[in-house]
Every structure is written in C-alpha cells, then in structure tokens.
Amino acid sequence: MTTTQTTAGEEKQRQWTKLAADILRLAKAGPRGLRSLSGAVLSDLIDRYQALTADLARARSLGASPSTVDRLNRIAVAGHNLLYGHIGASRKAGTRKDWIGAFARAVRDSIWAVALSAGLLFGSAVASYVAVQAYPELAYDLVPPGFYDFEPTSDEHMHEIPGLARPLVSSSIMTHNIQVTLAAFGLGLTAGIGTAYLLLFNGLTLGAVAGWLSAQGRSRALWGWVMPHGGTEMLAICLAGAAGFLLAGAILAPGRTSRATALRLIAGRALTIELGVMFMLVIAGLIEGFVSPSGIGYPARIVILAVSLAAWAAYFFLAGRSRSASPARTFGESPESASGA
C-alpha cells in the first residue's frame, strides 16, 4: 500500500513539472510554438492543462499549502495565456464585419453627441466670425499673428504651394489634424472638459481668422481656399468631438452600471467613430495638400465642396442600414463572457 501511495505523489510531481516545462517552452516560442504542434500533441497538452486546473481547484478546496496552490496557479495562468492567447484572432475570423457601415451606424446612434459637438464647434466659429467683423480689434486676441498682414496669392485662393512641397504639406496637415481629433476623442475622459475646450478653441480661432480675412476684403480668396477640403475636415473634427462626448457621457451619466462598465460599453462605438474620422482626415489632408493650393478655378472648388458634403450626407444617412438588425454593430464588440464589475 505504501509503495503505490508514494508513486501517486511522485507521479503528480512529475506531471506538474513536465507540464510547466512544456508550457514555458511553448510560451517562449510565441504564437509559432503552439501552431507547430500536431493535433494529437495539442489535444494531449489541453488534457494535461485541464488535469492541472482540476488539481488546482482541489488544492484550494482540500487544504494544500499556500505555496502549492501558488505554484499550481502560476502554471495554470501561464497555460491559460498560452492556450487562449490567440482566441482574439479566431474570434474575428468567424464573422465578416461590416466595417464601412459600422462608422455610419455609430454616428447615427450618437446624435446627441454629434449635436453637442457641432453646436460647440460651429457655434463658437460663427460667434467669433461675427464678432471679429463687428469689432476688428478683437482679431488681435483671437487670430494667429501670421494672418494680420496676410496677402493671398490670388483672388481665387489664398496661396499656391509649389508642387515639390505639396507631399510634405499634405502629410503634415493630415497628421496634425488627426492629432487634434485624437485629443478631442481621448480628452472625453476628462468628463468632456478637454473635448469642449478643444472644440471651442478651434471654433473660435477658425471663425476669427475667417472674420478677419473677410473684414480685410479677402473673403473670396478665403472661401476659395477652404471649400475643397473644409467640408470634410470640419465634419471630421465635429465627429471626433462627438466620440469624446460619448466617453464623457459614460462618466457623467453612467446609468445603472458603474462608470467603468459604462465606459467599457460605449468605448467600442467611440473608437469606431474616431477611426472613421481619421480616414476622413486622410482624404481631407490629400485635398488640402494637392487640390486646394492648385490652380483650379472657383467653380471647381464649389463643386468639390458640394460633392464632398453630399457624399458624406449620403453615407451617414444610408450606409449600413440593411444590416442594422445584425448584432455585431461597432468595432469588435466581442461576445462578452464579461466579468463586469
């Protein structure tokens, strides 16, 4: 009797040690390690992992020493990370996401945030535009000094950028604008204060510049310059503000859940909007770098504005409607087996 009992303990010890070594080796090898295993070896590994988790459960309930529980737990955690490590990839492979419709749906579902953002951005822009025209001396507080004595290169648009500089101008504008929208999005976590500040600041500055140039009699050049890219750009910034306010909404009015849970539930939609915004700003940046500073005529500029606004309107009202019943709605809303609290 004694001999079999001794073997039982030693057998356990041998199994644990071997599994720990296998897991360690595979974990060090990264994703390739697991993939290189044959089906039989893999299923044996899973069996041994499950045996270990059973041992862990018994170790907890049948009074093993804390150090034994700790060691078994450590192996189980490493095994869990190894075996479930690539669930994310397979989770996405199953369902084809409607990426194009997701952005439009996320915006449509967030009308209050879009309205708030638009009110702050365009409201402050209009206010400062009117104010600077009525009281031009305000411009010295609101307009960047570079615009005080600005001389447009033509009546049709403000400046002609030489072809060689356009790629750099375009990419700089693109990255700068995306950075602004990332700030508007992320600062939603300051209960919306940072987002509101950014929207107001940008609205006031843009409105003041427009008001100042109009007061100087440059309005035709100004609008000629702004029109090709301006519609897409302003819309994108407005939507980024909305994404920020979605996060702020979860913090300020979490409803029946905790703030952290409310935040987690809304974050996917806010991220979808921000990703769409970045895409819009890539388009706007290309136009601003290559089309706005080119020699195209005033009517063409009006047409570009009209077409871009109509396209966005059509997209946001129509895209993703047919599948609106499908449960996978926004960016990677995963089937949660969630531990919420």
Add this chain to the structure above:
Amino acid sequence: MDDSVSIATPDHVTLDFELAGLGSRLAAMLIDHLFIILLLIGLGLLLGLGNLFSFSSATPWISALMVIVSFLVFWGYFLFFETIMTGQTPGKRATGIRVIRENGLPIGLREAAIRNLVRIADMLPPPAYLLGGIVASADARGRRLGDMAAGTIVVRERFELAVDFASGAAWAERVERGQSRNAVTLPRGTISPSQLGVIEQFLKRRADLPPERRAELAWQIAEPLIELIGGDRRAIAASPNRGLLCERVLADVLDMARQTRRIVAAAAPVATEGPGSLF
C-alpha cells in the same frame, strides 16, 4: 490597491492574477518612451542623411512618408506592440508585465486601440501621467482611464514555473489517503483540522488521565461542539455523567469527520476525468 485579482476562466477555474505595481508599469513606460524617442531620432537622422547626399524627384515623397511614419511611431507604438505581442510592449516584456482583458483573456486590436488612443487623458498634464496615476491608485484593480474604457487590467507575469513540488507531492498523497487537512462540515457548523487533531489526541490519551482531569478536559473540548452536532448543551452540562457524555460527543464528531472525508475523497475522481487525475 490590492495586489491580486481572481478571474473565473472559461474552464470554470479560478485563476489568481498578480496585479502589476505602479512601479513596474512606470518603468515599462519609461523604457517604451525611450524606444520611441530613439526610433524618432533614428528616423530623423535617416531623413537628414538621405537629403544630404541626394536630391531627386522622390525626395518630397520620402519626406512626406517620414512625417507619416514618425506620426505612426508616436501614436501607434503601444497599439502595434500590444496587438502583436498580445498585451506586451518591449518595455512591458522587460519588466515582466502584461495587459489582459478583465475576464482573463488576452487583448486584441480593439482593446489595444482603445487603451492607447485615449492615453492622452491619462498623461494629463502631459507627460506627467498624473491623472492616470491617481485613477489607477484609487482603483482596486489598478486601472487607468484607458484600461477602464478598454476593459483591461495590467498583471505581473511570472515565468519561473519549474519549481519544487515536494510539498505539493506530499499533499497529493495525503489527499490520496483521505487525510487532507480541510475543515470538516458538521450538521450545524464546521470545525477546523486543528480542532480535530485535539480531539484525536484526547481520545487517544484519555485512559492515562486522572478521572477528574479527564472529565474536565472532555467538557472543555466538547462544549463548543455539542450544539454543532445537534446536542443539548444545557442538559449535558447539568448531567452528573457530564464527562462521559462529552466523550461520546467527541467520538461522534470524529466519526462524522471521517465520513465527510471519505465522501470528498470518493467524489473527486468522478468530478474530473482528465488523464492522470489520481484523486
């Protein structure tokens, strides 16, 4: 901030994860920011050298590309590495910590994107990470704002798995013999293994004790247990045969404890049928 968090996995096993301390998170972040700065300097040098030696029609495009790549390095470093290294960056790997989802599963692109694209809020006032630090210190699971939005936590990863299992093996044998040291359930409560040990000792040695001492000890040990097995404490206390009755109580308790153990030991192999499951 507690130092560990329990998560129930899809296997219905509870795993204890050790939360990463703010110190190791700070260290990881400093390492990562150092890498970012080095990468940006490297890119700048590359661009400078390229323009120095040759100027062609491609130069404006290369400059534009550099602007975009620098932007991607600055904003995408954490996102990129946390996605491809499932929750780690070079800095996190160096300090042995990892980002996982709140339910214990590894993070993917979605979680990495959320927690890193809102990083600017945690950095406030930049680059002090004051807001994120305060929020993480106040949270029981050490989550900064980005973690809450992404539904993630940062845990310590321990790899020294090849450890000595001598005490574990000894425990496995005790379980095999039905002698695990767990608490025993009686009809109206539980008693601890150490209490059982006292009873065993007493019943073994009672014949050697002087009668008065024996009756007194039996009363002292049995008194708190009488009601746990449904006995009448007052009746026994008043009885002239108090000592004897108490010894009977103790014997009953021991019997019940042995039965419970046998049930636990017998039930275990049925509950799990994994290979090599010995219990």
